Structures are given as structure tokens and as C-alpha cells.
Amino acid sequence: MTTGSRHFDHAVQQGHLWLGDLEAELGDVDQEHTYALLRAVLHVLRDRLPPAEAVQFGGQLPNLIRGIYYEGWHFQSHPTRLHSMIEFVEAVMAAIAPTKLRHPRRAVEAALTVIGRHVSRGEIKDVQSCLPEDIRANWSPAPASGRTTD
Template sequence: MATAQLSAIDKTVDKTNTLLREIEQEFGWPAHRRQQSYAALAAVLHALRDRLPLAEVVQLGAQFPTLVRGLYYEGWDPATTPAKLDRAGFVARVRRNFQYDVEGGAEQVVVTVSQVLRRHVSAGEWRDVQATLSADLRGLIAA
């Protein structure tokens, strides 16, 4: 039993590190910028979570590894979901929560992180997420 639990912990850590490594690779960051990739993932996940309708928040969250799911739900208040965010508001929210300077700014953070997330979510679920977004946001979030 203890071995199976450890395996589950190892698995979620590995999957989370894979996501973070992919973000770093997309930006061309070295691995020692892990805190920065984590902050980028958190900022985009929280903005997306707050923008989606409640049912879609839960369905998307179910697709993430346990560790990422915890990050996704951290600080969430379902009573405020969905927030009315257009493209500019979404990018501004990411910028507020991502305190690093990167080439392309917060908009590039959204594009890059959403591209990585897209590879780790089922095609059907990603289409569902896209369907809930306004046209201006769909143009920002990886299709």
C-alpha cells in the first residue's frame, strides 16, 4: 500500500515537472528558472479558471495531475466564477500575478502556457474550454 501511494506521488511530481519543463523549453529558459515557469503556469491557470463557467472549471481541473490540480484550485472562490474578462482583462490578470519580465509580456505568457496545457488536456475538453471563451480570448488561448 505504501509503495502504491509513493508511486502516485512520484507520478504527479513527474507530470508536473514535465509541464514546467515544457514551459521552460517553449521560452528557451534554463531549468534553474523553475520558479518562473511555475509562476507562469499558476497565473494562466488562475485566470482561465476564473473565466470559465463553474462546470467547465471542474471538468478542466479533472484533466490535470494532482499537483497541478491543487495549484489550479488554490485560492478559488466558486461564487465569483465566471469573471467577465475580455482579452485585455485576462492578460492584465495574468500580468498582475506573473511578476517576471519576459519577451512578449503577459500576452506571450498566456499563449505559451496555453499551448503547453493544450498538449496535456484531451482534445474534447480543450474544445469545450474554447467554446466557452469569447472570440477575442479564443484568439489568445491555443486552439
């Protein structure tokens, strides 16, 4: 199905690519929960970053994913305080409750892996430098495979 606009079609294609990659990482999660997970991880990550870095990171996302990322954002001069991966996962799970995710931490790590696969390595390093060590340590860099942003 096409919209007749190559820009719109490309945005939809990129959204499907991100969700498909996340579904492949998760293996046993339906599309609805995959979308909810990606959205929640993007929002928790965005709210944890200093505003300038949040905007810079958002600029690296493909159009459709960028819209999801900025959805409902209320600018705050200071990022939310999440000091550990456990707190990060809890914030994500609170955003998508109730959920059928059997392994929440693995699911969040999978979402971070997919984000890392589609955003430039330099930008991921910038984002990671704004996060506590415990979160950085649990966000493995994805193999360099090129960017898919537009």
C-alpha cells in the same frame, strides 16, 4: 529522488513534465517564473470559466497541477469578465507582478499551448467555447500527442 509512493512520484513527474514543456516553449525564463506563469494562467482561466466547466476542466489535470489549479479558489456563480486576450494577459501579469517576463503575451500563449498539449482536445474545445472569441483566436490548438493526465 523518489518519495517511495508511486502515486506521489507520478504526480511530481507530471508536474516536472508540464513545467519542462513550458520552459522549452519560453526559452529564456527561469523555473521560478515558469511556475508562477503556469499557476497564474491556470487561475485566470479557472476564474474566467463558468463553475461547472471549471470543475470539469480541473478533473482533466494531473494531481499536482490540479492542486495548483484549485489553490485559493473561491467558488463564484459567475465567471470574471475578461473580454479580450489583452485583458487575460493583464490579469495574468497582475497575478505574478513583479515579473521578468519580457514578452507577456507570448508567455501566456505558450502556457495555453502547454495546457492544450496535456489536456484532451475535447476538453480544450469545451473550455475554449466558454471564452470570448479574441481569447479563443489566440489559443492555438496543440498537436494531438496524447494526454498525460493521471
